[in-house]
Amino acid sequence: MYISQTLRRAVQLNGNGTATVFAGRRQTWREFENRIARLANGLLDLDVGASDRIAILALNSDRYLEYFYAVPWAGAAVNPVNIRLSPPEIAYTLNDSGSKVLFVDDAFAALLPSLQSQIESIKHVVFIGEGKCPEGCIDYESLVANSERISDANAGGNDLAGLFYTGGTTGRSKGVMLSHNNLVFNALNVVAEMGYDCDTVYMHAGPMFHLADMASTFAVTLAAGTHGIVPRFDVDEVLAFIEQEKVTNTLLVPTMVNLLASSGRIANYDVSSMKRMLYGASPMPESVLMSAMEQMPTASFAQGYGQTEASPIITSLGPEFHIAGGEKLRSAGRAALGVEVLVLDENDEELPNGTVGEICARGANVMLGYWGMESATAETLRNGWLHTGDLGYMDEDGFVFIVDRAKDMVISGGENIFSVEVEGAIYSHPAVQECAVIGIPHEHWGEAVHAIVVLREGSRASDSEIIEHCREKIAGYKVPRTVDFREEPLPVSGAGKVLKNELRAPFWEEKNKRVN
Incomplete structure (x- = not known):
């Protein structure tokens, strides 16, 4: 599997269809692919080689999505940085990954002076913002305009596609290594679960660095749908975007759903285009879910449970189980397509239904391992199973119920x-x-x-x-x-x-x- 194959399919199926909508800018899939092939060449001119890590620290934008495709087109690997980290934590992520190039926008360009004395491997900073390019940075649009198209490097399979940092239990963040196989397999799964197609208009409202939103990044492209993008979550901006662009699908974390449902402003906008709302990344209070479902009656709600190490989907709970007071609504759903889920004891033996143990998974979505952390990798992937660190049980119908977390x-x-x-x-x-x-x-x-x-x-x-x-x-x-x-x-x-x-x-x- 190759990340770039999702883009080539989109061009074949819907080349003149809208690929991205952001801040008044629109482009077709054919135009998008052309920019990707040029930006990838620009990266090669910056001495980017196979599997080099290219980092990004930015709010959501159409250029963020271009980054996700140009980097693998050039044969390199992405490193999306958590925008909520402090400067020392950002520096650690960049240094630990050995990232060679950093993409940064207006919102984070001001951090560059404080970061420069702490970062070791970054050779070039590319400015992807809307304002004036800071001194010492490379202008993104100039990099694209001054570069010719190149052929796809055809990175794929178990080649490293990206490093995705997650919190460390010993104070050291872990770089989760995900392959092309991992991310494209997850995309195939999400297309099936969410029903994406050429008519899909997906809104990126959650942060694009986060695997929760990224679960649909490659899936929407694979389906040749449209990526609608807002810089960050804001109740009125999100609702206005849904109305204006006739958004059909999105993912929101429960906190965002709660802000929408409690705002009292949903009725001020036409959100009747919404077909499916995916939520995940943390547990959803049932009262919040019921309120959101009542206020957005055209949207079917679905839950995804997973973690970065699983690219990220492990289980899903479809709309048919979103019934007020329903027993299954308290669950995290059943194993996603192509994913095997068991509840194991401390000896990695399967436990009977209803017995609490550690939720474990295996499949083509499971990570290659942790960057530079062989012992942590061996512990997490022991006996061929991803050990999630979450405690729960499975019922007789295969629904997983999370009751606690083994890790603090x-x-x-x-x-x-x-x-x-x-x-x-x-x-x-x-x-x-x-x-x-x-x-x-x-x-x-x-x-x-x-x-x-x-x-x-x-x-x-x-x-x-x-x-x-x-x-x-x-x-x-x-x-x-x-x-x-x-x-x-x-x-x-x-x-x-x-x-x-x-x-x-x-x-x-x-x-x-x-x-x-």
Whole structure:
């Protein structure tokens, strides 16, 4: 399988059809493909070679989508950077991946001065924004205009297609290596699940760096549909775009669905073109889902469960199971096409239906491994199965129900936040003796980061001081929203590990499961 084959198919099937719509710009699939072939040549002129990593730090745009295709056309691999990271975290991602070229837009060009002293491998910065090209950067449109078409490098199969960084349980982010086979297989799966075709108008409203949105990036192209793109999620901008462009499909994380449903503004726009709304990346509160379904009656809702390591779809829950009060609505759905899912015990033996264990998967969607982390790869892919770290059970009909997470991960607003990383920031405060970070229920974000702190004897610190200290160390979305102080030591197991289940229990007493 080849990423570029999805583009060639779109040109064959719908060459004069609309490929992208963004900020008043429109182009056909034939025009899009021509720009890809020229931009790829421009990358080669920047000394980009086979499997070199090309990073991007930008808001959504039509040029972001061109990046996703020009890089593999040139035989290289993408590295989409999380736009919510702090400068030190961005620098780590770029350095660890050894990225050679960085694409950046207006929103992030201001970070370049602070990044330049920290990044080691970046040789060229390409400006893809709308404003004036910053000094020292290469203008994107000039790079395209001054380059001739080249033939596709035909990178494919198990060649590295991209590095996608996810949070690390030891404070080190892991670069998930996904191949062409991984991403195109996932695209085939999503086309089947979502019913994409040439008449599809998909709206990119979630961040394009995120695999949740990217689940449809290559799928919509494969189906020769249209990519409608908004820079970032905004309630009125999204609703206006749906009305103006007659959007038929989109993916939103539950936080976004909640913002739409609670805004009271859906009725102000014509959203009757919506056929299918996919949601995922974190659990969806049933009350929010029901409200959204009521306000958008033409849209069928579907859920996708997965993770970056699975490119990302593992299970799906179709519209036929989205019934108020339905038992299956509480599930994460059933194994996606071509994906095998089992619930295994600690010895990797399959558990009986209804028994809680670790959710594991295998299929052509499962990653090549973690970049430069052989032991972590072996542990996650042991015995041929992707171990998700999520705990759940399967019923007699094959529906997977998630009940907790084996790893101490907090999912807030669709973003994975690992407690060890946050704890590392807190522990660097001189007044802190002990700390533990947990996820607690939050009405809008699903979960919120909560810190429990024991101060050193004779030391003082306020909750606001701890929060501001963290803000200097880690990305804003990872910073604790609340802090509790305790005088007694944190509870530990016989092995000396903090018993986070005990710390979480009071906050989740009214919940029937440990994810919100």
